[in-house]
Amino acid sequence: MAKDVKIEQLWIPDSLEAPDAADFLAAVEVGRKVRMQTWGSDDLAYGPLEKLLEFADPYERQLILVAKVDGEIVGTVDIALPLTDNLDLAEFTLDILPEFQRQGVGRRLLQAAEQLARNEGRTMILVDTNHPGASLHEFERAQLVPGSGQGFVPLESREVEFAQRTGYTLQHIEQFSSCLLPLDSKLVADLQAEAEDANNGRYRLHHWTDRCPDRWLEAVAVLENQAGADVDPSLQVPVEQDMVFDGAILREAEDVAIAQGRRTVVTAVEHLASGALVGLTTITVLAHRADVVFQDDTLVLQEHRGNKLGLLIKVANMERLTEQFPDARVIYTWNAPENRYLLTVNQQLGFRTAGVTGIWQKELPHLRTSNS
Template identity: 30%
Template sequence: MTTLTFHELTDLADPQSADSALIPTIHELVVQQNLRSMGHTDLVTPLETRRQAMLGSEYTTRLSFVAERGGEVVGMLHMSLPQKDNRSLVYVDTVAVDDDVEILDALFRLADEVARKNDRSILSTWEPHRGEPEAGDPNALEAPTGVGRIDASEPLPALYLKHGWKLEQTERYSVLPLPAPSDLLARLHAKALAKAGAEYEIVHWQDHTPEEFLEGHASLQRAMSTDVPHGDLEIEETVYDADRILYFEKRIAEEDRGYVLFAARHIPTGDLAGFTRIEYAKAYQEPCFQEETLVKKEHRGHALGMLVKTAAIAELAVVRPGVKRLHTWNAGENSYMLDINVALGFEKRGIESAWQKKLS
């Protein structure tokens, strides 16, 4: 069989370069992978968005490699290296034509090599699974959190285990068909509003954070990196300030994406107590993504999660009238947020597994 060779894409900033010309091929590999693994392409980043997302920044260095065989691109390795925090971590994404195990095996070895060259000791990634084996299944591998299982006999989990990766956590992958019933949203919102009481009010914006809320938005993002369940994943607090929020919004615009954010403001202190953010690719009409929802520890117990989520979902009908599906992921051990999603009508569609590998 023809030998695999690897080529690093170092000239992606120039849209006319030979490296940039490979991006459509990489994109098609990802499309086909998602069709095999999930049966749809809702989760595939649009092509032009992918071009921008592959470029690095002061916050994240991005390294991309293609695997070639006989002059044909048959695989891709993408690595994201945080620069302001979590500097021992590298996030890894691999794809191979037809999920070819030989190609993926070589990409895993390359990932180890690149991580060591860049002084990174922990590799991290997420993988989707359409189903979840029953408890007691001899092939079931349970997450250390005690919630969520995957089929360890499938080729990809077997490959992770072979290369010394460890399953650390699973998340439930769910989809809410839209539009959601307006009477259900109204009833759940009213109930949450009554429990929140007079000390909280809802504030919201689209794509750009008002200056008065920049610091509050940054504090919510910092809390997301520490206050939500991470199992035994080694993740440090993400350093967020007003400048990083502004940079995030700049990249959102450059990647032709948008978002709506609803937050609960604690009136006596002015603190943003909780929030939810829904993102979407402007090139797509039907899918959107519930990316983050958090209520700060000191403000829990007031139904703020349900309050902001019902308000945000109702707003989607205004800002994205063609939307049909809202995708989200929840740590299985986060029963409070999971209960909110079940009440809203989210349907379980699969499991996502979180893997890490510590290099010696």
């Protein structure tokens, strides 16, 4: 058990150069070291400026609690409180330096975070655990399957044991994959030919970066809403509700991404006969790290599947990404393991499984108030 663990809320400085920024920089470094330990690289770690910009997000309030031993930060828990929907929800990201794991630091931080969330009126907590591909083979004998959907996490891993001991239930699995960039030009030509052959001139591609053209704005909102309705509700994490999109909400989301320095590369596909947008795919480039990019949503409406549109738009978008951001060397994506359609497309493009993320849930008792 670590001696004299002090839990306190992290002060968020106005800038990284401010004299009071030292603790903030140390907290971000804890996250980087934990990701190095988990994945063998810091590709998935926030840079300090990226993290600082997150605190201006109008859609969620961010807080960080830190654990200190002898004045040094040895663990952090990021707390995200959604502000527009899911107002009963808090999402935690817990990071403990490798040399302070299994010493009670994580439990102390988690209890403090749960207390804070409860004081904010949040009763549903989500927390995730990350498991690299190699550990899945190592622990293959003992598997824990989620409450909904497919996949498993290794039952005997430290993170899974900790989540279960602290009262969390495994709700859902996300498969995590990576693909090296740029794509091989022969592969691109072959895949484009295959996709074009399947859709037989019935569709047209449209591209934009950062801002959707006015002419497609409402069409994208309709597509987002329809695609949300297409998903089998039994595969969703129960507390996640789909936002209803309109043009104003999409413009606001673009403004937030731009304010955070993020770039967004989009390819959409139009069904020529109806003039409707029926598919869309998005890649996000972070503000302060051009070499690592993230594949976000890929949507294709149910009635247009089977025409290789997912393949068509993803190949085109990855090619555009390489033209606009030639420093990008790897792209990461998360998918539900039951989404065979997208996983097959990703495999064709060269994505390889890097691991899985387990999403865990815990319901906190409601606080009784003197007025009730």
